[in-house]
Amino acid sequence: DTAVSQTPKYLVTQMGNDKSIKCEQNLGHDTMYWYKQDSKKFLKIMFSYNNKELIINETVPNRFSPKSPDKAHLNLHINSLELGDSAVYFCASSQVPGKLFFGSGTQLSVL
Amino acid sequence: TQLLEQSPQFLSIQEGENLTVYCNSSSVFSSLQWYRQEPGEGPVLLVTVVTGGEVKKLKRLTFQFGDARKDSSLHITAAQPGDTGLYLCAGYYAEKLVFGKGTKLTVNP
Numbered sequence: 001d002t003a004v005s006q007t008p009k010y011l012v013t014q015m016g017n018d019k020s021i022k023c024e025q026n027l028g029h030d031t032m033y034w035y036k037q038d039s040k041k042f043l044k045i046m047f048s049y050n051n052k053e054l055i056i057n058e059t060v061p062n063r064f065s066p067k068s069p070d071k072a073h074l075n076l077h078i079n080s081l082e083l084g085d086s087a088v089y090f091c092a093s094s095q096v097p098g099k100l101f102f103g104s105g106t107q108l109s110v111l
Numbered sequence: 112t113q114l115l116e117q118s119p120q121f122l123s124i125q126e127g128e129n130l131t132v133y134c135n136s137s138s139v140f141s142s143l144q145w146y147r148q149e150p151g152e153g154p155v156l157l158v159t160v161v162t163g164g165e166v167k168k169l170k171r172l173t174f175q176f177g178d179a180r181k182d183s184s185l186h187i188t189a190a191q192p193g194d195t196g197l198y199l200c201a202g203y204y205a206e207k208l209v210f211g212k213g214t215k216l217t218v219n220p
Contacts, residue, residue, distance in 0.1 A: 042213070043199065043210040045209070048207060056207050097208070098201065098202075098203045
């Protein structure tokens, strides 16, 4: 059983489109995150949710909207995709600060 | 300004060699974590160091937390091709986990 699973693994789309990435964790963790990893492999936090409540919202364009229907799921919707949105997006969960379990990533390519 | 500075950025060595990766900051951390990421996968936690001066060993990997809790190092003894990957240090700061830019290690057979 995959602890943190995100879909799709690859996402290729045109500029201006709207897309969603889904994430589910079966670890029973209270906190979930979205991280963005750029082409230089730098990993930066975007959002953090604790028990469905948004607790961290880094300086992310409001085209990015996370949604947590329950504490096991955290989805990421992106409107009006831009070339600069191309990156690998990771979902993660944790119960202990600093001890994160990551999904295998979604590679987003905006053409 | 990067909160956690890692060096070197790239490291390519031969199987059997030893290596050390450094993670430095001007800020004090209550703990630091080391993660390893393989291509196409998410980072996986290797270790957490909590106490200043602490040394933790994980088989051929030795992790050290600086006395002042501002820096950490990862030493690998007799590196193997299976150690190839991106090594990331991370620290919990302002209620979020921040990462260094990583060290990409390649161990050649």
